[in-house]
Amino acid sequence: MCKKRLLNLMEKCQKWEWLKEKHFRSSCQSSVFGLVMEHLEISMIPALLLLPVLLQVAAAHYLLGISILTALPGLVLWYYYATHRRKRRTLFFLSLALYSLAYMYYLFITQVVPRGDVGLLQVSTATSGMLLTVALLIHTKRGPGFVPQPAVHGALSGTTKSSTPSVGPGASSSGAPAELQAGKEALRGKWSWCPVCRIMRPPRAGHCRTCGGCVQRLDHHCVWINSCVGQANHRSFLLTLSVFVLTSLYGISLVLGSICPQQRAVTALFYCPGVYAHYSTALCFTCSWYSSIITGGLLYVLLVQVLNISFNVTEREARLALRSKKGQRRLFGLVIDTGEHSRGFFQNWVDFLTMKDASVSLRSSCTDLV
Ligand SMILES: [Zn+2]
Ligand SMILES: [Zn+2]
Numbered sequence: 540m541c542k543k544r545l546l547n548l549m550e551k552c553q554k555w556e557w558l559k560e561k562h563f564r565s566s567c568q569s570s571v572f573g574l575v576m577e578h579l580e581i582s583m584i585p586a587l588l589l590l591p592v593l594l595q596v597a598a599a600h601y602l603l604g605i606s607i608l609t610a611l612p613g614l615v616l617w618y619y620y621a622t623h624r625r626k627r628r629t630l631f632f633l634s635l636a637l638y639s640l641a642y643m644y645y646l647f648i649t650q651v652v653p654r655g656d657v658g659l660l661q662v663s664t665a666t667s668g669m670l671l672t673v674a675l676l677i678h679t680k681r682g683p684g685f686v687p688q689p690a691v692h693g694a695l696s697g698t699t700k701s702s703t704p705s706v707g708p709g710a711s712s713s714g715a716p717a718e719l720q721a722g723k724e725a726l727r728g729k730w731s732w733c734p735v736c737r738i739m740r741p742p743r744a745g746h747c748r749t750c751g752g753c754v755q756r757l758d759h760h761c762v763w764i765n766s767c768v769g770q771a772n773h774r775s776f777l778l779t780l781s782v783f784v785l786t787s788l789y790g791i792s793l794v795l796g797s798i799c800p801q802q803r804a805v806t807a808l809f810y811c812p813g814v815y816a817h818y819s820t821a822l823c824f825t826c827s828w829y830s831s832i833i834t835g836g837l838l839y840v841l842l843v844q845v846l847n848i849s850f851n852v853t854e855r856e857a858r859l860a861l862r863s864k865k866g867q868r869r870l871f872g873l874v875i876d877t878g879e880h881s882r883g884f885f886q887n888w889v890d891f892l893t894m895k896d897a898s899v900s901l902r903s904s905c906t907d908l909v
Contacts, residue, residue, distance in 0.1 A: 587638050590638065597825045598822040608832065632765065636763055639830075644665075647793075661793055664789065675775055675779040678779075679776045681771070683771055683772050683773075684769045684771030743757070747767045754767045756853065757855050759853075781841060791827050791831055846874040849884050850877075852880065856879070856880075857877070
């Protein structure tokens with residue numbers, strides 16, 4: 540009997556050791572992975588500088604072009620999911636976007652304009668579009684509108700999880716009409732507690748694990764701008780995206796019109812005889828494809844954003860609704876209709892365009908511009 544107990548105990552001990560070893564091994568693996576990722580961030584900078592070299596190699600032959608232009612987005616997507624999973628901030632995507640924009644503009648000025656097919660007005664339009672994109676990007680980078688911690692926390696000192704806020708739209712006032720009081724009561728219920736920031740946050744606000752703070756009317760964390768998109772910068776984010784996509788499409792059509800004048804822009808992207816006869820036209824053609832891939836991705840993001848605004852749903856709300864199986868997929872699954880805030884197509888757009896600017900807290904200072 541005693542021997543049996545001893546055997547059981549030994550077996551349990553072995554299991555415990557194995558578990559400890561497994562845990563140690565997995566934590567070791569994750570720390571090694573973390574170390575690789577840390578160094579990868581730095582080593583990605585020379586990789587960025589390799590972009591012109593890669594595009595020039597891709598221009599040498601169409602097979603090289605296909606291989607490189609397939610591998611590049613694949614690598615970027617892999618890096619995106621790797622950083623997204625770890626919820627860490629990265630400057631890689633912002634650097635890649637700005638560097639690509641600058642390089643494409645440089646090629647446009649040095650390779651396409653000297654050909655003489657593009658007029659001064661067209662060059663000015665493309666230049667204005669590019670400068671406007673950068674200006675709007677800087678405006679978007681001012682911050683998403685973090686829930687102002689000191690004000691809320693100070694006013695809520697001594698409150699508990701279940702308590703209601705004494706500031707903001709839920710604040711009570713003595714002598715208010717019954718209807719108004721009922722409305723306020725309903726509104727109060729939507730305030731939620733953030734266990735990380737330890738604050739009560741207004742309706743539709745959410746915590747971003749990458750930025751480490753609660754954002755008012757949080758939409759999503761965008762790796763391309765290395766910041767959250769929230770109440771304070773959602774409109775300028777949409778405008779940046781729209782201006783970039785329009786400028787890029789215009790630029791691509793100018794380039795293809797110059798190197799392949801006998802074809803329409805869309806046809807020229809797939810069929811442009813003799814484009815590889817000269818290195819300069821081959822490089823322009825390769826860069827048109829590179830820009831088209833990026834623009835295609837951003838066009839999809841823009842489409843989803845426009846649909847989300849039309850249904851008055853944020854990316855975060857759509858994700859939560861999918862998880863809790865409360866939302867309805869609409870338009871081939873492009874949008875998740877929660878039905879929670881929607882007041883009809885027209886009113887949803889009015890609400891978005893007239894949405895009050897969130898207070899920009901100290902977190903969104905000038906130091907956050909990168
Ligand atoms: Zn929070
Ligand atoms: Zn964020």
